[in-house]
Amino acid sequence: MKNIQHVFFDLDHTLWDFEKNSDLAFQKVFIKHSISLSLEDFLTVYKPLNFNYWKLYREEKVTKEQLRYGRLKDSFEALDYRISDDLINEIAVNYLEFLPDFNYLFDGTFEILEYLKSKYQLHIITNGFEEVQTQKMLSSNIHHYFDKIITSESVGVKKPNPKVFNYALDLAKADKGNSIMIGDNLEADIEGAINVGMRAIYCNFENNTSSNSSVTSVTSLIEIKEYL
Known part of the structure; x- marks a missing residue:
């Protein structure tokens, strides 16, 4: 990567x-x-x-x-x-x-965010409702890790619509060639990102055997260190 x-x-x-x-x-x-x-x-x-x-x-x-x-x-x-x-x-x-x-996070969240924060600019792209997403991040103490937080409601369409990803790239002053999407939903996160030219890592925490074998996947957040 x-x-x-x-x-x-x-x-x-x-x-x-x-x-x-x-x-x-x-x-x-x-x-x-x-x-x-x-x-x-x-x-x-x-x-x-x-x-x-x-x-x-x-x-x-x-x-x-x-x-x-x-x-x-x-x-x-x-x-x-x-x-x-x-x-x-x-x-x-x-x-x-x-x-x-309630603010339970997946194992390794703080460790991987600390690791990545020193090397990359971190952002959020979420389809979740705008009125609660920021509150979730604040209550779970991860909000400060992220530079830009993009909700689908602020764009007017949802992932995997390419407009969401292109809006996020523009807002972050990023390019599809130097950006990667990490998420749990093959359709919304992974295919959506790949379709606009971004790279992607699939969080296959439940070991979904039907996932596309050509997609880079991890079964825990800490595994992301192997790629970034």
Whole structure:
């Protein structure tokens, strides 16, 4: 990985442990609203629905509001749990409010950021909601490592749309030839970056065997040292 000057990271599922922090946020939501459902049962239904809604969101097929409401509405309906639309909307708001209260990071986050910070300019490109991403980074004490933080909402489109990557490169005063993207989503992060001419490292933390063998991948953040 020669001539790299700029390293762009995804945030959720790459540095910030979204699954663990999200589970804890929902635990807090369920307690606040006295939801008489098994949290484990809810999360089992919710997670694949949330995954599908985020795919639709990246593809501009649902709005942010439809995602926030729909993933909850569909989950409660699947579990035959009677709940009002007003309460679903309140839960949607509370969930995002509570997310930054939890700040679990993947193993090696601080070590790899300290290592890279002395060698490269570091940036974030995230599809996550703008109102919570900065709070997550501040509460987990990683915000200061990054020069530019680019959210899809600030661009108006989501990764893997090339506009996001080109906007990020312009903002960072970087060039596609001296930049690399590191993320956990093959479509949004890796293919999106490669399609605009950037290099990429796939964070294959779950050892996804269906991933493209030609893509540089790591199974832990510390492995990035082998390439940068």
